[in-house]
Amino acid sequence: MSPVRPPGATENEDLVKTRLAAVGKGGGTPETFRIEWRSEGNRNLPVIDMPVSALYYNPETHRIRAQRAHDPARDAxxxxxxxxxxxxxxxxxxxxxxPDNPDIQDPDFVALMEDLKNNAQNTAGLITPTGIVVDGNTRCAALREIGQPNIRVAVLPEDWGWGDVNDVELSLQLRKTFRRDYSFINEIIAHAELLAAGRSLDETAAAFRKKRKTIEQGQWALALIDEAIKRSRAALDDGTGVQLRRLDFEGHQESLREIYERYKRVRAQDPDLAQRLREASLAALLVDAAKTDIRSIWLVEDFDEKYLKPKLTTELKVAPATSEPAGVSIPGLSITMDAEDSKIKEARATTDKLLRAKARSASAAKLSPAETARNSALIAEADKAIRESLRQANRDVRQAQRKMAAPEKLDEATDALRACIDDIAKARAQNVLDNEALDDALMGLRDTLTRLGRTAARGVRGEPGPGLSWLLLATMD
Incomplete structure (x- = not known):
């Protein structure tokens, strides 16, 4: 948090006092804005008008916490x-x-500007007495864009601190009265801050009105993202260091949730395999593979060895690093990302190569022409290898599902017939069974079983199995 007062803080404090005094002297019931204030509970704050040009955006707002890294020089x-x-x-x-591409204007922001033009400001914002916007940073930006000179705001008490700013912003976000949700990355960062401050998983889930499982998923994803960022660090030809940023993973929420769920299940049975498939999944995510394609990585046997590895070019089949990273524990969770065996090291080495290439690609303006060509070629090779291996895995998954479809449906029919036996017994005991209707249904079942036997027997070489033999005998005319 910045301890420095904004240059216009004194002027804002004087203006705030004047306008708050005017509201207190005015007739009628003044507009108020309710906040949760420290341990005393709810407090209603009067609302005043303030010049948009006099206010300062909050540099610590969770609204754009991850996006600040978009331009490192401006962020510094x-x-x-x-x-x-x-x-x-x-x-x-x-x-x-x-949120996922700060070079492009958000359509939601455009919609907010249109709404403010047509309907004015419906909900007041919140500022510090010095003019820092606590709640309503996006609205303030939209009002500036449409040329609106004033904004309605409540004002924090004079004894405010930066901890209050953070707490109040989050509590207002949790009310769900805001125009836009936090982005995926910014929300899981907010969850992490509460956990780091000593809140339990259950308390954090309750505060954000989420399920505990959702908080766990998000924190696992954040740990994976931060690990990937560290592994992506690379040096350019000019000596500049680059790495991926948290915002580069915006838009991958569903894929990260899929990876988490699959990883957790497989890890319970085979931790090493779970690590290898996590690496393959991360690589697939880096080339923007669909969630359903990433799922196939976990549904086939040894995806990395049988599907991906044979398709990798020599450039991507790099030797694994000699150092062995220790397991990564996730604060508040019982899941640990383990250290790896030799196959995991190979999988990590390939993913690291792609991570560094993606980091260079994110800093394309700094690359030399030769470096751009090398990097683009590497990403293209990885993209081709991963997508071809995913297509093959998808095909094999579909074939396996087709093989299992008929047996699974017969199992379901068997369960239904068992339930039917119970129903017949109960109906006979109560003397309410419609024998004619039952006989008609049994004739339909006989015809269906006869067709089933003929279809199942086609293409069978040699003696049929005991099940098919019984069916053919039972339906013989």
């Missing part, structure tokens, strides 16, 4: 002094942008 300047025009302009740009 923002960290050094969040109140300069340049730093505030960066925050303004991020508030308008898509």
């Amino acid at each position: 300047a923002l960290t050094a002094d969040p109140w300069t025009p340049q730093s505030q302009a960066y925050l303004h740009d991020l508030l308008m942008a898509k």
